[in-house]
Amino acid sequence: MSTATVTVRNIGGPRLTLGFDRFDRLDLERHQAVHGKLSLPLLDDLVQMCEQVDMRGRGGAGFPFARKLSAVAARVRRAAAAEDALPGEKDRARRPAEDAVVVVNGAEGEPGSAKDKTLLSRAPHLVLDGAQIAASALGTRRIIVAVESDEAARSVRAAIGERRLTARVVRLTERFISGESGAVIRAINGRAPIPPGVKVRASDAGVDGCPTLLSNTETFAQLAVLTSLGTDLYASAGTEDEPGTTLLTVGGTQVVEAPYGTPLKAVLDLCDVKPGPGVLVGGYHGQWLDRAGTARAVLSRKGMKAVGGTVGAGIVLPLPEGTCPLGEAARIASYLAAQSAGQCGPCRLGLPDVVRAMSALADGSGSAEDLRRAAAVGRGRGACGHPDGTARFVLSAVEAFARDIDAHRDDGSCGLPVFGVLPLPVPDGSEGRLAIDWSRCDGHGLCAYLVPELVQLDRHGFPIVLGTDIPVWMERDVQRAVAYCPALALRVVDDLSRTPARRS
Known part of the structure; x- marks a missing residue:
């Protein structure tokens, strides 16, 4: 999705989106005119500022940023102390210092999210300010921005050139799981961009095995705003428990900056959205709110929890009337x-x-x-x-x-059709689904043995095919199942045309 199709709004005055009403993109000169010149506080001062406003990551987990920053700093100090403890200069030379790495996670695998792409495309210097503030506090120049969008990548590369920053951009595959922190680290390290399976803290061993501070795009932009405004002015918006503003993507096409404590209904009214039977908050790993919960929901961790919801990654997907x-x-x-x-x-x-x-x-x-x-x-x-x-x-x-x-x-039904209003990626032609040619199927059952994830047998021994796209990791097994079907009844078809999607 191009950010040109995204409408940006705000409640109570813009901070992250300041200047968006005048400029499509804030270059360095415009950025400094809007947000001021970069200030680089020392580590202890920065940690204290983040603690005072209880700054949390905006990627979904809501982890305290001060704790993450302190953990990386402590790992760097331990590595430096261990290096100094080596007996001679020759031994110390054999063990390079573990410089910290700052990673901006700009991956938005969520189909319904556009806030981070919008920031990277329209306010890249605000994000880079936050990354540079963190890097300076940690005593490193190693900054990496991981992105999925072509538009965002171009904008960030241009911004890096404008400010002559020693940073690099890494492109990620656009998948739902690509934004998981372990997957991002693996992708930067040149490995398969999937979660590692074994939990390893990035603060202990991230990019190139070095202590890594990884947080999402909006978090770094918030860090820049906090440093620019100071704690008192930053906390003048939001609630006492949760100061500041946050970004929401509403319906996949509108980005709203709103203070914590704002009723969800006020956000929906601003976007001219009339919610129907439910609203999904927090994205596809989030939770549904019914009509009553939507009416009472408040934009904060505490407020959402009270109605069984979550702020999560700031994704709000209203379900309109008329669809099942x-x-x-x-x-x-x-x-x-x-x-x-x-x-x-x-x-x-x-x-x-x-x-x-x-x-x-x-x-x-x-x-x-x-x-x-x-x-x-x-x-x-x-x-x-x-x-x-x-x-x-x-x-x-x-x-x-x-x-x-x-x-x-x-x-057997509520009587309503399924319009498919919740956003999903546009098919690129590579997707396919398994289908059965029932004029050929004799119920041998070999397909259920070869791909049990996608095929089960009914009580008569005939296959029941799961109606999902074929996962990338199953393509080889599916090709084998199609080739081995004794009756040549198994097919891979395009879900739209129901014709063969590719040769198997």
Whole structure:
């Protein structure tokens, strides 16, 4: 999505989006005129400022930024002390100092998010200010900006050139899991851009094995604003517990800067959005709010938690009237299952079961209990947070759309079509799904043995195909299943045309 199609609004006055009403992009001269010249506080002062306003990461986890910054600094100090303790100059020369690395995570694998792309494309110097502030405090010049968008990459490279900064841009593959911190580190290190499976703190060993401060785009922009305004002025917006503003992407096409403490309804009214049966907050790893929860929700961690929601990565996706909520949720669950890295049981087998249970709920043949049972498999034991995030999404749909579940169970449907209003990536031609040519299928069952993640057998021994895109990690197994089908009944088809998508 081009940021030219994104509308930017604000409530209570702009900070991160200051100047957006006058300029499509703030070059260095415009940036300094709007935000002032860069100030570089010392590490202890910067940590104290972040603690005073309880600055949290804006990527979804909400981790305290001061703790992350202090952890990287402590790791650098330990490495330097260990190096100094070596007996001679020759031994010290053999062990290079572990310079810290600052990584701006500009990956927005979420189809419904545009806030970070907007910042990188329109206010790249604000983001780079934040990165440079952190790098200076840590005593390093190593800054890396990881991005998925061509537009964002061009803007950041131009900004790096404008300020003659020793930083580099790394392009990432645009996938849902590409923004996970471990996946970003692996991509920068030249490895497969998937979560590592084993939890390793970036502050201990990140880029090139060095202590790494990794946070998302908006967090660094917030750091720059905090340093520019000072703690008192920064805390003049927001609530006492959660000072400042944050960015939201509403409906995938509108970016809103709003102070913490703003009612969610005020944000939706500003965007001229009339929510229907539910609003998804926090993105596709977030939670659904029903009508009552939407009316009471307040934009803050505490306020969202009170109604069963989350701010998460700042994504707000209202579901309009007229589309089937369960069908929409099943559609997204299918997408999430296909986006997994396929490196652990909860993803390989657990997510397909979640999709089957969610689809059965939508067609009236399943139950909420079946979905809860499927979503509980492997809880907390995934190689990353993707299976748990997907489970959270579908389970919140069960709570928010209880009446729709009853209608589907009693009548097989709520009577509404599925319009597909929740945003998904535009197909690039590489996607495909498994399909059965029933005029050929004899029920040998070999496909269910070769690709059990995608195919199960009914009680008569005939295949039931999971209706998801084929995950990248399964393409080779799917090709083998198609080739080995004794009746030549198995096909890979384009989901739109239902014609062969590629030769198998």
